[in-house]
Amino acid sequence: MKWEENVRKVVPYTPGEQPQKAGIIKLNTNENPYAPAPGVARAMAELDAERLRLYPAFPEKTDLAKALAAHYHIGTDQIFIGVGSDDVLSMIFMTFFQSDKPVFFPDITYSFYDVWADVYRIPYETKALDSDFLIRPEDYKQPNGGVIFPNPNAPTGEVMPLTMVEEIVKNNRDVVVVVDEAYIDFGGISALPLIEKYDNLLVVQTFSKSRSLAGMRIGYAMGQPQLIRYLNDVKYSVNSYTMNTTALVLGVEAVLDEAYFENCCKKIMETRGRAEEELAKRGFVFPKSCANFIFASHRSVPAREIFEKLKQNDIYVRWWNKERIENYLRITIGTDEQMEALYRALDQIV
């Protein structure tokens, strides 16, 4: 068909499997095993459906923006809210990476970065992690069109110290640097305080992991007001209302209940500590994780084999058929019960 000549052709991102089968143990997409804060259910019960006939409020004017601003001690004009951090990052690629020079990111990292670069026709160059899967800050000193990396990194779970993050930001004052902190609440230290010092820094976080709201799609970027204004200009050129009313209302509760939030993160970190012991006992090696998953390789059994056998046992973990990491599994930290089931299954496999 002739009209196909005008089609933007892309190789889309492949998200993790979302099996709808009941009773499976789902450790493949880094969801939180605990329910969202109790206030979320309450807010949903109290929300008047009649309100849904009206367009949602602009996110920057909502209680959600106010709650985030109060929580992080920044202004509401320093926050951009989107449909999960994927929406926020996608807007960032479209807004800030309009250079002819390549955007830099690690070779082993969140596998959406090169997809966004492709869909928006942005040149990019990946920088190889060292043999311990760590970023080498000197790689980010060459001229570039922007820098983005997750911290903790995905799918390795390894965290970079703040001084190294700052070194990268400082060496790249001519471009926008994005620290993707999807997993920061599980033991890392956020680069957020650096936004006061660097007008080229954006810190991106999400409600999908530590706040147990993957199903509501809420992410946000924090930076100086000028960066946020540019992001909003592009966002308002794409869709005036990306955040629906339920997301704007329910999200508030997940921010306000700090005790619940901290307790969930603590439980996951404790379970992760035990998982490190149990996996090591069974012959796995893995870098130290500061995320809600462990990126593990077995000393003798190939990752693919373990991945498939676990799936036969209705336990889903994540595996990529990709250079350098094809012998690793990314295992989300579930509840203690889910992890026990995993260990029992592994005992049959390895």
Add this chain to the structure above:
Amino acid sequence: MKWEENVRKVVPYTPGEQPQKAGIIKLNTNENPYAPAPGVARAMAELDAERLRLYPAFPEKTDLAKALAAHYHIGTDQIFIGVGSDDVLSMIFMTFFQSDKPVFFPDITYSFYDVWADVYRIPYETKALDSDFLIRPEDYKQPNGGVIFPNPNAPTGEVMPLTMVEEIVKNNRDVVVVVDEAYIDFGGISALPLIEKYDNLLVVQTFSKSRSLAGMRIGYAMGQPQLIRYLNDVKYSVNSYTMNTTALVLGVEAVLDEAYFENCCKKIMETRGRAEEELAKRGFVFPKSCANFIFASHRSVPAREIFEKLKQNDIYVRWWNKERIENYLRITIGTDEQMEALYRALDQIV
């Protein structure tokens, strides 16, 4: 700042005002004055908040896609679901309008079209409506990179007969033609049956108007499976999960309750009929509307003056400071009570 050189600069779309003040009469953004179907409130009450910790299902696999497919007698592979029709249309611009030739749309039309063209760097050419604000199909016979128009048109409310729509589609088999039917349920005839005949036709609709769910952000495109696949490829390159769980669940109820839907549309059309009489009585002229609004001009009082005086009375309508339409007001059809308040206010102004 040097990093600003890499910023995509755009003139964003300006959405209608969303005053948060209580007690106002809001006839400015074409929201439905009636609550969503009762099933929506019920589904919200029954939704288990625990489910929100998980990523949402892929829209094409949900009951929402199934309900739409059943309602329109098409396959689930013929439907693309997005965050309001703005998200759907934005994806369509990005996906299908990659030609060097200009995309065609009317000069007086939904004011987002040129914004999307600008943000995605798509060349475009507007075609002037005739003096009765009608599309001239012969304008769309020149070589182009795609065609898009709303039917009924916005902000005029005028509907084009299906034979004329088909003429445009037939004359443009080499490009994708998009019929934006946001307002079709208020008396127009949908081009949907034509998708079986034309593999280059997309019909876009929304839950924001006739289904009273502007706050949930649900829109959809219908066309042959190949078009939907291309759209999904781009969508999955931007954000794997754009539709949150609440939207996917609540939307179903708005489709299933056909009696409620039809009754709401009927009430709005009846109120529109009375509004035509009342506005004519007060010296307004307007084209025949097949939408949930009337695009009206007063014989002697400038639109801007009426717009501002109504606002002082807490009645919001829409006015554009834009060539050819600067003497028109777009008045959403509200409840009978809201319209009575409008007529009383107009009696003081005109």
